[in-house]
Amino acid sequence: MAGLDPKNWDEMRALGHQMLDDMFDNLEHVAEGPVWQPMPDAVRQGFAKQPLPQTGTALPDLYGQFTQSVLPYAVGNRHPRFMGWVHGGGTVQGMLAEMLAAGLNANLGGRDHAPVEVERMVIRWAATMLGFPETATGVLVTGSSLANFIAVLTASRAVKKGLTLRAEGLHGRKLVGYAAQTAHGCLARAFDMAGLGTDALRRVPVDAAFKMDMAALRTQVDADLAAGLEPFLVVGTAGTVDTGSVDPLPELAAFAQAYGLWFHVDGAFGALARLSSTYAPLVAGLELADSIALDFHKWAQTPYDAGCVLVREEGKQAATFAQSLAYLSREDRGTAAGAPWFCDLGPDLSRGFRALKVWFTLAGFGVEGLGSVVDGCCRVARHLAGRVEAHPDLEMLAPVTLNIVCFRVSVGADNLDALNGELVKDMQESGVAVPSATVVQGKRAVRVAVVNHRTTEQDMDIMLESLLALAAKRTNLDVSALADPLPA
Numbered sequence: 001m002a003g004l005d006p007k008n009w010d011e012m013r014a015l016g017h018q019m020l021d022d023m024f025d026n027l028e029h030v031a032e033g034p035v036w037q038p039m040p041d042a043v044r045q046g047f048a049k050q051p052l053p054q055t056g057t058a059l060p061d062l063y064g065q066f067t068q069s070v071l072p073y074a075v076g077n078r079h080p081r082f083m084g085w086v087h088g089g090g091t092v093q094g095m096l097a098e099m100l101a102a103g104l105n106a107n108l109g110g111r112d113h114a115p116v117e118v119e120r121m122v123i124r125w126a127a128t129m130l131g132f133p134e135t136a137t138g139v140l141v142t143g144s145s146l147a148n149f150i151a152v153l154t155a156s157r158a159v160k161k162g163l164t165l166r167a168e169g170l171h172g173r174k175l176v177g178y179a180a181q182t183a184h185g186c187l188a189r190a191f192d193m194a195g196l197g198t199d200a201l202r203r204v205p206v207d208a209a210f211k212m213d214m215a216a217l218r219t220q221v222d223a224d225l226a227a228g229l230e231p232f233l234v235v236g237t238a239g240t241v242d243t244g245s246v247d248p249l250p251e252l253a254a255f256a257q258a259y260g261l262w263f264h265v266d267g268a269f270g271a272l273a274r275l276s277s278t279y280a281p282l283v284a285g286l287e288l289a290d291s292i293a294l295d296f297h298k299w300a301q302t303p304y305d306a307g308c309v310l311v312r313e314e315g316k317q318a319a320t321f322a323q324s325l326a327y328l329s330r331e332d333r334g335t336a337a338g339a340p341w342f343c344d345l346g347p348d349l350s351r352g353f354r355a356l357k358v359w360f361t362l363a364g365f366g367v368e369g370l371g372s373v374v375d376g377c378c379r380v381a382r383h384l385a386g387r388v389e390a391h392p393d394l395e396m397l398a399p400v401t402l403n404i405v406c407f408r409v410s411v412g413a414d415n416l417d418a419l420n421g422e423l424v425k426d427m428q429e430s431g432v433a434v435p436s437a438t439v440v441q442g443k444r445a446v447r448v449a450v451v452n453h454r455t456t457e458q459d460m461d462i463m464l465e466s467l468l469a470l471a472a473k474r475t476n477l478d479v480s481a482l483a484d485p486l487p488a
């Protein structure tokens with residue numbers, strides 16, 4: 001066989017089977033190892049100093065390097081006690097889909113082939129899932145950062161003179177948009193990348209429940225209008241990244257309508273709450289948006305990366321991104337038929353087959369299966385909140401809306417910010433659990449985001465016991481252990 005194919009297919013096949021078996025073993029026992037461990041310097045240097053190879057290395061050697069130097073030092077998000085950031089845990093189904101997709105090596109920028117139909121199907125499913133019309137358009141992207149960026153661009157092109165904006169740029173026009181102070185940092189970056197400038201994203205204060213303050217929003221928009229600016233967009237977040245709060249989406253929809261603004265919802269993880277009958281009411285109003293950003297790689301557990309943007313009204317996304325270049329011209333039949341293509345709906349031309357793992361996830365578990373993951377994560381978060389509230393040395397720092405708990409050790413040091421910051425690092429290095437640190441209401445918080453389908457109440461108990469033990473060590477204070485199991 002010429003080219004880069006194996007010289008000995010049987011040997012390569014055996015090695016492939018070995019890799020698959022090894023990864024199955026690894027996943028089956030993922031909870032037994034440390035969540036995360038610091039990388040030894042030699043491992044880091046092994047990468048940092050490795051020169052560009054001039055000749056080929058046999059795959060068994062490369063696989064050995066992966067097993068020794070990569071696998072043990074991953075961030076740990078597959079482990080049930082990874083709770084630091086909003087990361088999904090992945091699934092076997094998703095892993096296998098990734099292998100199939102890589103084997104097929106499809107390019108989903110466009111043209112007429114089945115993988116494109118798979119993506120159209122999952123986009124239609126996503127629309128149905130979120131209460132959008134089936135005619136909504138959308139595209140799979142790396143993540144919500146890009147999905148939010150696409151939505152900001154689409155919104156800015158959808159306003160008056162949107163098409164001249166594409167050709168001529170802003171030309172001195174002052175478009176401004178609005179999001180709560182608790183909105184994800186990628187929105188300011190989207191304004192930056194869109195050439196609008198980060199100042200054009202007005203940060204609206206939040207109330208005591210960390211939801212956008214509607215009166216403050218109105219005041220800001222009125223002031224901007226009076227100053228001759230062009231408000232075009234208001235963003236609501238369904239599930240803020242720090243505390244899991246949800247902006248008042250129905251009020252935002254009505255406000256956007258009254259002021260003629262585009263209403264975008266950043267539902268990176270929170271949009272998935274629609275799949276749980278218990279938590280769907282918390283994100284009601286999502287379905288009224290003009291566009292939604294969401295991730296399949298977070299609460300839906302699809303392996304990285306898999307984000308998605310949906311736009312309610314057909315044609316808006318293509319009006320923002322489609323180009324007519326002769327070499328891409330679409331045919332009525334043959335391989336180059338099948339327009340519109342996904343390259344018309346976003347900035348990417350060459351695109352991988354993310355849709356396969358999303359299909360295997362949505363079809364493999366169904367709305368019920370994924371809804372029960374949402375339910376389970378929220379239940380585990382509430383269990384933790386109950387334990388924190390019942391403990392004299394711990395303090396809640398934000399209400400628990402969905403799956404995120406922010407709290408701190410509230411005794412044992414003059415500087416509680418420093419103490420809690422150090423405790424989070426101690427815990428991460430212990431390998432027992434990986435929470436993260438954030439700042440809530442000006443206080444350093446231990447932040448626990450329950451996003452992994454493997455996490456249970458017991459994992460929270462193990463994490464808390466360990467945190468209290470670490471706190472006792474640092475403060476030489478008599479920090480009480482956990483009380484007996486909470487009444488159900």
Ligand SMILES: *Cc1c(COP(=O)(O)O)cnc(C)c1O
Nearest residue numbers: 086143144145184241268269295
């Ligand atoms: C994670 C997250 C983002 C960014 O999404 P990526 O997939 O990491 O690009 C944006 N907004 C919210 C609310 C998030 O939780």
